Amino acid sequence: MIAIKVNGKTYNLDVDPGMPILWVLRDKLGLTGTKFGCGAAQCGACTVHLNGDGIRSCISPVSRAIGKEIVTIEGLDAKLRKPLEQAWIQEDVPQCGYCQCGQMMAAAILIRDKANPTDEDINDAMTGNICRCGTYQRIRKAIHVAANLKKQTIK
Amino acid sequence: MSTNKIGRRNFLKNTAIAGGGLVIGFVIPGIADAKQIADSTTRFVPNAFLRIGSDDSITVIIARTEVGQGISTTLAMLIAEELDVRPATIKMIQAPAAKEYVNIFFGFQSTGGSTGAQAEIDRYQKAGAAARSMLIQAASNRYGVNAEECRTEDGNVIIGQNRISYGKLVDDAAKLPVPAAEAVKVKDPGKWKFIGKNYRSIDTLEKINGIAKYGMDIQFPGMLTAVVDRGPVLGATVKSFDATKAKAVPGVIDVVQIPTGIAVLADNFWTAKLGRNALEIQWERGPNANRDSKLLLEEYRKFAATDVQTITKAGNIDEAFSKADKIIEVEYDLPFLAQTPMEPLTCVVKLSPDKCEVWTGTHNPEFDQLAASKITGLKLEQVFINTVYSGGSFGRRNTNDSHYVKEAVELAKASSNKLIKVVWTREDDVKGGTYRPVFLHTAKVGLDKNGIPIAIKYTLVGESVVIGWQYEKMIMTGFGFDFTVVSGIVDSPYLKVIPNHHLGYHLTKNTNSVGSWRSVGSSHTVFGIESLIDEMAHAAGKDPVAYRRELLKGFPRHLAVLEKAAKEARWGEPLPAGRARGVAVCEAHGSYVAQVAEISVSPDGKLKVHKVVCAIDCGLVLNPQAVRAQVEGGIVFGLTATLYGEITFKEGKVMQNNFHDYRMVRMNEMPVIETHLVPGDKMGGAGEAAVPHIMAAITNAIYAATGKRIRKLPVFAGDWKKSTINL
Numbered sequence: 001m002i003a004i005k006v007n008g009k010t011y012n013l014d015v016d017p018g019m020p021i022l023w024v025l026r027d028k029l030g031l032t033g034t035k036f037g038c039g040a041a042q043c044g045a046c047t048v049h050l051n052g053d054g055i056r057s058c059i060s061p062v063s064r065a066i067g068k069e070i071v072t073i074e075g076l077d078a079k080l081r082k083p084l085e086q087a088w089i090q091e092d093v094p095q096c097g098y099c100q101c102g103q104m105m106a107a108a109i110l111i112r113d114k115a116n117p118t119d120e121d122i123n124d125a126m127t128g129n130i131c132r133c134g135t136y137q138r139i140r141k142a143i144h145v146a147a148n149l150k151k152q153t154i155k
Numbered sequence: 156m157s158t159n160k161i162g163r164r165n166f167l168k169n170t171a172i173a174g175g176g177l178v179i180g181f182v183i184p185g186i187a188d189a190k191q192i193a194d195s196t197t198r199f200v201p202n203a204f205l206r207i208g209s210d211d212s213i214t215v216i217i218a219r220t221e222v223g224q225g226i227s228t229t230l231a232m233l234i235a236e237e238l239d240v241r242p243a244t245i246k247m248i249q250a251p252a253a254k255e256y257v258n259i260f261f262g263f264q265s266t267g268g269s270t271g272a273q274a275e276i277d278r279y280q281k282a283g284a285a286a287r288s289m290l291i292q293a294a295s296n297r298y299g300v301n302a303e304e305c306r307t308e309d310g311n312v313i314i315g316q317n318r319i320s321y322g323k324l325v326d327d328a329a330k331l332p333v334p335a336a337e338a339v340k341v342k343d344p345g346k347w348k349f350i351g352k353n354y355r356s357i358d359t360l361e362k363i364n365g366i367a368k369y370g371m372d373i374q375f376p377g378m379l380t381a382v383v384d385r386g387p388v389l390g391a392t393v394k395s396f397d398a399t400k401a402k403a404v405p406g407v408i409d410v411v412q413i414p415t416g417i418a419v420l421a422d423n424f425w426t427a428k429l430g431r432n433a434l435e436i437q438w439e440r441g442p443n444a445n446r447d448s449k450l451l452l453e454e455y456r457k458f459a460a461t462d463v464q465t466i467t468k469a470g471n472i473d474e475a476f477s478k479a480d481k482i483i484e485v486e487y488d489l490p491f492l493a494q495t496p497m498e499p500l501t502c503v504v505k506l507s508p509d510k511c512e513v514w515t516g517t518h519n520p521e522f523d524q525l526a527a528s529k530i531t532g533l534k535l536e537q538v539f540i541n542t543v544y545s546g547g548s549f550g551r552r553n554t555n556d557s558h559y560v561k562e563a564v565e566l567a568k569a570s571s572n573k574l575i576k577v578v579w580t581r582e583d584d585v586k587g588g589t590y591r592p593v594f595l596h597t598a599k600v601g602l603d604k605n606g607i608p609i610a611i612k613y614t615l616v617g618e619s620v621v622i623g624w625q626y627e628k629m630i631m632t633g634f635g636f637d638f639t640v641v642s643g644i645v646d647s648p649y650l651k652v653i654p655n656h657h658l659g660y661h662l663t664k665n666t667n668s669v670g671s672w673r674s675v676g677s678s679h680t681v682f683g684i685e686s687l688i689d690e691m692a693h694a695a696g697k698d699p700v701a702y703r704r705e706l707l708k709g710f711p712r713h714l715a716v717l718e719k720a721a722k723e724a725r726w727g728e729p730l731p732a733g734r735a736r737g738v739a740v741c742e743a744h745g746s747y748v749a750q751v752a753e754i755s756v757s758p759d760g761k762l763k764v765h766k767v768v769c770a771i772d773c774g775l776v777l778n779p780q781a782v783r784a785q786v787e788g789g790i791v792f793g794l795t796a797t798l799y800g801e802i803t804f805k806e807g808k809v810m811q812n813n814f815h816d817y818r819m820v821r822m823n824e825m826p827v828i829e830t831h832l833v834p835g836d837k838m839g840g841a842g843e844a845a846v847p848h849i850m851a852a853i854t855n856a857i858y859a860a861t862g863k864r865i866r867k868l869p870v871f872a873g874d875w876k877k878s879t880i881n882l
Contacts, residue, residue: 137827
């Protein structure tokens with residue numbers, strides 16, 4: 001049995017410790033907001049937070065999460081989620097939308113850590129996330145918007 | 156994905172077959188159990204496109220598959236406009252397989268060719284307008300007033316001071332006769348509140364909070380996941396296999412042979428994949444066993460020189476060449492390209508003795524239904540295709556042979572487990588075919604002493620994407636050749652203005668590994684012709700925009716987008732050292748597009764794309780926001796192909812695997828994209844229209860910056876790690 005904490009809830013699971021976190025989330029816990037895009041840490045669609053760090057859940061064995069806390073798109077803190085959602089809607093970011101949960105999870109860490117992310121910060125934080133629909137320009141703009149919204153909420 | 160040109164030619168015939176624009180009826184034939192997509196509050200189903208509930212809920216059935224092109228919001232807007240409701244209040248459902256939802260440009264239920272909005276505008280407007288007139292009639296009957304005294308506003312019928320919500324009228328409205336399509340009057344465009352104005356996608360929130368269910372996300376209790384080994388070579392078949400080690404993997408439930416290969420089933424993807432890794436299979440490698448991309452090109456050169464079908468010709472090219480002041484002879488090479496939508500292919504099947512249910516992202520639910528019916532022996536009405544959100548497609552889910560649906564149905568049939576989901580890995584996807592075919596273009600141009608072309612011989616060699624498919628008959632009987640291969644050049648204004656011309660095509664052998672790739676024929680023809688025009692301009696010593704302007708003077712829509720893009724990109728104004736601009740202009744999918752790319756090349760050959768300015772005239776714009784999104788997306792898609800896109804074969808095997816060696820443009824390489832909408836009359840498509848131009852715009856800019864002419868795509872061909880140009 002492996003005990004893991006996901007979005008604040010503890011689960012005891014009878015799974016192979018080598019099973020990637022992605023498939024535990026999706027196929028064992030039914031949390032399908034975390035997406036399978038490449039299985040090789042190339043696209044970022046599977047991005048989740050492990051103890052606050054952005055990780056590629058498709059190559060991270062669940063054993064890595066023992067004693068730690070996983071946050072998925074379904075459990076993202078409202079302080080980060082709300083400004084990101086509002087910005088993504090305002091900038092009309094998604095097309096097919098499949099990569100966007102991963103984009104949001106990567107962007108959440110960026111706006112958490114940097115109050116005023118520059119375009120260079122955005123390149124550094126987001127280059128690991130592929131969007132085949134090509135929404136990068138809108139993602140960039142939405143991150144700037146979200147960072148501003150987050151500051152307004154704090155005030 | 157076909158082209159709208161074909162659609163237009165077949166429009167009258169197809170509409171006659173399909174029975175007219177608006178399909179009226181309270182009972183929807185083809186949906187045996189209409190309740191499957193209606194809930195208990197639904198009372199008013201005025202037609203196949205719209206349902207209104209007693210709780211005021213408004214549901215629009217989206218006939219075209221949403222793959223990210225935004226068609227669902229656009230179609231909902233059309234109904235909302237006529238019905239007088241806010242589009243954002245509408246719930247959208249993807250249409251099941253049923254004849255009501257045929258694409259009237261094609262005559263069958265298919266999403267492609269960037270036809271969605273053009274084909275559906277009439278039906279959706281009339282669906283909304285018919286429902287509105289019936290709700291007004293219901294209200295006027297109830298209150299004993301003339302219909303003329305009623306108006307509608309935001310989901311209510313208004314009579315004097317009374318506001319009656321649509322939900323309160325649906326029981327009465329449902330008893331009224333549905334007006335005939337020709338009697339339904341739609342709004343005057345001058346009164347449009349939503350159409351023509353920016354409207355954000357209605358479904359954004361569910362896509363960004365993890366709620367939206369893509370095919371990959373469909374789960375049921377007891378469902379098993381299958382991963383299939385389809386062999387090392389496209390078209391390989393199983394000679395023999397040993398499943399002992401696969402079955403020994405803890406959690407593997409079954410190993411099943413199906414026509415496409417060997418499937419391993421488990422209660423989760425990861426275990427099924429471990430099981431697949433443990434399979435031992437002997438393969439019959441089949442017809443593609445020795446395929447080699449390098450040999451293809453040599454073969455194609457021979458065809459270009461010896462065996463060409465005339466597509467269009469005029470004058471006498473040989474005589475004109477002999478009189479030419481200058482001759483240009485070049486060839487352009489384009490590789491196989493994979494679509495790689497972010498969501499790999501997936502298909503869920505639930506099979507019982509009297510029912511087959513399918514959940515998948517697909518462009519062609521009607522074909523899938525037919526395919527599943529043939530495999531299972533069930534009647535069409537016993538097969539239910541649930542089209543779900545697609546994590547992109549770009550042509551990948553427009554298979555027409557329904558191969559990934561067939562495979563999943565075959566598995567459910569062969570296995571003792573009747574509720575299964577087949578999941579493709581990214582490697583399965585990259586290696587799994589339906590590629591944009593390899594093309595060789597050869598061109599010879601004769602210029603007079605002023606640099607004006609007097610003769611052109613242009614020859615294409617490559618595979619057709621329609622041979623053997625459902626589109627084949629429609630396309631080949633209409634034109635005598637595959638129009639989709641030559642679109643972008645067969646109707647090129649440049650051919651028209653060059654008095655002596657010959658456009659030829661050699662159709663190469665069908666290898667069952669090609670398919671639709673966003674912008675189809677234009678994805679290769681526009682690169683060729685727009686590179687060639689640039690070469691001609693430079694040979695003539697003329698500015699590339701000025702040269703095009705001269706040739707395009709009788710083509711106002713081409714000219715308007717060219718002028719707009721050039722102006723907004725400040726064409727001709729000086730740039731810092733190392734920077735340059737390149738231009739391309741062409742019609743694609745009924746829309747007229749010009750792009751100017753601004754790039755720089757460092758002394759050691761490092762390329763940076765700074766900015767792309769695009770002008771598009773797609774006629775009537777239903778939602779400018781959506782058109783801009785498609786232009787941006789199309790340019791990024793085309794840019795990825797320009798720089799990196801290349802599928803190669805060696806000893807039959809596809810050499811690429813995943814996003815590390817089939818590279819994508821990423822955030823750090825993203826240019827600024829500026830989109831300008833140019834007004835025009837006849838409506839064109841948006842989803843594919845802006846894809847191909849960027850290829851020539853970039854290579855033309857590279858020439859302007861460095862003097863190096865790139866005639867082979869991708870720019871960084873041959874090595875996926877490459878990111879500098881050999882100067």
